[in-house]
Amino acid sequence: MATLIKEIQLDGRTTDVLIEGNRFQQIDANLQAPEAMVLDGRGMAILPSFVNMHTHASMTLLRSYADDLELHDWLENHIWPLESRMTEEDIYHGARLACLEMIKSGTTCFNDMYWLFHGTARAVEEMGLRAMLSSVFIDFSDEAKAREQRDSTERLFGESQRYSDRIGFALGPHALYTVSKESLQWVKKFAAENNLLIHIHVSETEKEVQDCLARYGLRPVQWLEKIGLLGPNVIAAHVIHVTEEEMGILARNDVKVVHNPVSNMKLAAGSFPFRRMQAAGVQMSLGTDGCSSNNNLSMMEEMKVAALHAKLIHNDPTVLPAHTAFEMATVNGARALGLDCGEIAVGKLADCILVDLANHRLVPGYRLEDDIVYSADSSCVDTVICDGKILMRGGRVDREEEIVDEARAYKKKFQ
């Protein structure tokens, strides 16, 4: 299967883009491909689609279920009780809604951590996105629970092979305060043996830091390094409450840090030290977190809020400019996941969006990247392509009414 996009804007010039199979095959003027389906690219620009590096996708079903609450009240009295009722079928419907929302706002790849793996995997498979999925690993330092979690991780890893190449399996130890040291070390070993990524929450709250200091006499990043968890295959979400020394540890171990500014602000978790992370040489990407703490999955909004947050925190309007935000939302995430996407270039995976240059939010149009980061919303995205396949055209996604209808039923079911 081939797709030829004719006369599209790429980095300010007009070109043709040929996709064969799931990769960009040729990018040049006046391409011919008689067998290919032709997309008229006139009036549009091609950009890499977004990579959302920290999600709990099915939490779309908890969107606006409980807002503006204190963190522990929110989790213990609202989120956890509802989550405990969710079945694999619920997870599937929530993840389908998440995939729909991501496609609509230009995201084709996400790094997820949530319960009931197959519910999410089925939705991703059907909807055509790319995802790195981890089941949540929590043992609360209970040995029986730890055994059960290790067994289910091994089983799920085996079962995950049944899905297409778009779906990767990662390990999802929730956090150092919910997983025992022995289990974290088991995770590290299992990941090394099977060449897997590890997705973990790190230093999201000050409480986590204080508890870790009280328990181990070390700060979270120091302790995670000591027990051997850190390395280039670790994706650490949040990472707010860290010292310069810890940032040095993260950089030295090539840990991939995911910044979630909207969630961090909404829950008042704290301020992400962007400039100090950058100075320390830490690799950073962006994530929306789940819909219960955001309440959407828009990477456009996340880029803007990341830039605004950094400028405010560092009292400097030049920090985290549009180009950096755009890279954090695309190629940085792709690299962290070891995926060959996030850029429009020959040989790369064909994951991209076509944006409508006549959308009023992109006008007059001096700098497309600035417009996308600071002005755009989902209405600017016309076409979405993932793995060489068209997931949205003219703003329409296949079967979107059905997906929405089934998700709307949860209002009565969960309220």
Add this chain to the structure above:
Amino acid sequence: MATLIKEIQLDGRTTDVLIEGNRFQQIDANLQAPEAMVLDGRGMAILPSFVNMHTHASMTLLRSYADDLELHDWLENHIWPLESRMTEEDIYHGARLACLEMIKSGTTCFNDMYWLFHGTARAVEEMGLRAMLSSVFIDFSDEAKAREQRDSTERLFGESQRYSDRIGFALGPHALYTVSKESLQWVKKFAAENNLLIHIHVSETEKEVQDCLARYGLRPVQWLEKIGLLGPNVIAAHVIHVTEEEMGILARNDVKVVHNPVSNMKLAAGSFPFRRMQAAGVQMSLGTDGCSSNNNLSMMEEMKVAALHAKLIHNDPTVLPAHTAFEMATVNGARALGLDCGEIAVGKLADCILVDLANHRLVPGYRLEDDIVYSADSSCVDTVICDGKILMRGGRVDREEEIVDEARAYKKKFQ
């Protein structure tokens, strides 16, 4: 002219809404109005449309023209030189683009300050919005300039009467560092004589405060009170760098404060002390500021960022909940402008939006207000009504392609 909206959701129940002339005439089930045009409201909810309380509308033409720069470099080397080239025709095209963008994102009323009054007024008249327009008054304490500004203000006030009731005239002294004390006092007197509002920037930067202290031995709000400017007809934009005493002065004088979180963060102007303002009893609404420091006019985004900013600054996720953000973006602004809109109630001006409850961003749909503040974007807005007239239906605005085409021409013209 009458419009009957059938079977629409209002505050969670289904009702009919009858608009006659420019006001809500009846809100009840099973209304009959044989002469009225009927809108099918099924699957939608009616909400007050947004009131954007601080704009420089025609700066849409400067969208993404210069980002991520230090404030004075940005103003002096990029914004001002371009502004000095803008003609009334340019202002008209910029304001039309702004009106289009506002309609698309559910805003029907804005409080503007910009050059070349008639350019903006013509655009608002044509596009059907409601606006309070002030020409910028700047004299740099030059007496000849002051005389000229006073004359042109008097002339414009007279000329402004030619427009419809949707367009109000306000006085726009730029700031205390660009307008002499005598001119500010003249503005106060002219406003009192003609029952006009005064729109002014106050304490946007720390530099303004330091300069005021050095010059007058008083902080800006203290000094503005001393010279007699403050009162219930004053709309003060930004108001970031203020002490408790100044907040008390603002509350005592019933000054209307406009919070502009996106602009303040993007320019690293400082943190708005929301909770302390609230405790002092200050009236607060929301504004986007101009497109060169935002870079859009979305009040949905502004509500979310206002909530996120307050939670971060005060380290408390319960501060500035969704309902407060929604009120700041609607009825608070309407009241500050002395307008009878911002609420869906019998007798109020018929300014409203119909949102599509099947939009994926509003699903499952536990709390509409939370969804609008934290999840929605412009794609959720189906219909926009201002002054009883339909400005958008099914996401389409009359002549939108023409408006965009003319604004896109500025890319070549201004670059």
